[in-house]
Amino acid sequence: MQRAELDGISLEYEVRGRGEPVLLVHGALVADWFAPLMAEPSLTERYSLINHHRIGYGGSTHVDHPVSIADQAAYCRALLEHLGVECAHVVGHSSGANIALQLALDSPQRVRSLALLEIVLSEVPSAQEYAERNMAPVIHHYGAGEKAEATDAFLRGVGGEGYRAALDRALLSGYLEQAVADADPFFRTELPAVRQWRLAREDAERITQPMMAVLGGECDTVSTVFRERHELRLRMLPHAESFELAGVTHLTYVKDAQGMASRLAEFFRRHPIPNPD
Secondary structure, three states: OOOEOOOOOOOOEEEOOOOEEEEOOOOOOOOOOOOHHHHOOHOOOOOOEEEEOOOOOOOHHHOOOOOOHHHHHHHHHHHHHHHHOOOOEEEEEEEEHHHHHHHHHHHHHHHHEEEEEEOOOOOHHHHHHHHHHHHHHHHHHHHOOOHHHHHHHHHHHHOOOOOHHHHHHOOOOOOOHHHHHOHHHHHHHHHHHHHOOOOOHHHOOOOOEEEEEEEEOHHHOOHHHHHHHHHHHHHHHOEEEEEEEEOOOOOHHHOHHHHHHHHHHHHHOOOOOOOOO
């Protein structure tokens, strides 16, 4: 991967394909979530995919101080500026979708369209139950210094019991070891930031870009919280089109990269980036 030096921090990134730029904003704990999409011809033959390791992940800068969702969005903007990209389609997965929305709020001219893959929203009925059942064991393991066990519990809590087989098939070797190495930035910095982030209704009304809200069709096998988040997102962002990717959990494109890539390419085609001339 290449490196971009941005405002005192360094981000690893790679660009693959050609055509209109697409910024990929990965979710929590696994730096290379987007590896499956980077290999999909339906995207790389038409679009220039910008994949990066967010601050605290992989070889990008790790910091001890708090990093907010707004800070993460600012680093995304700085990366686009570094690459000379005036406007891009933006795809965010899980907490990366929160960052993508914040980027659209803070730098609307940089965002042509938004694809939000199972955003994290806390204000839903099942949130407390999900936290107690799925996240409490994660926090317990991490607090006991058991980073590998905390990583496993977190990934099982979002991807289901069969998460490991899906990730082993789809991701680069060493992804799990890297996730364990990135546990401290996630638990100490990102998790608190996601919990503190809120999308106010008046802010939601300012987001006018074309938007696709994606839900994994098998998410209910893990928890109802994912569907409740999806439904809340559609209520707050009523112009967003809804798409349910069949046969997958929160892992979405990790389990069905071809299906997700095809739908993303079709969405981007319907909302091309205007020619500046």
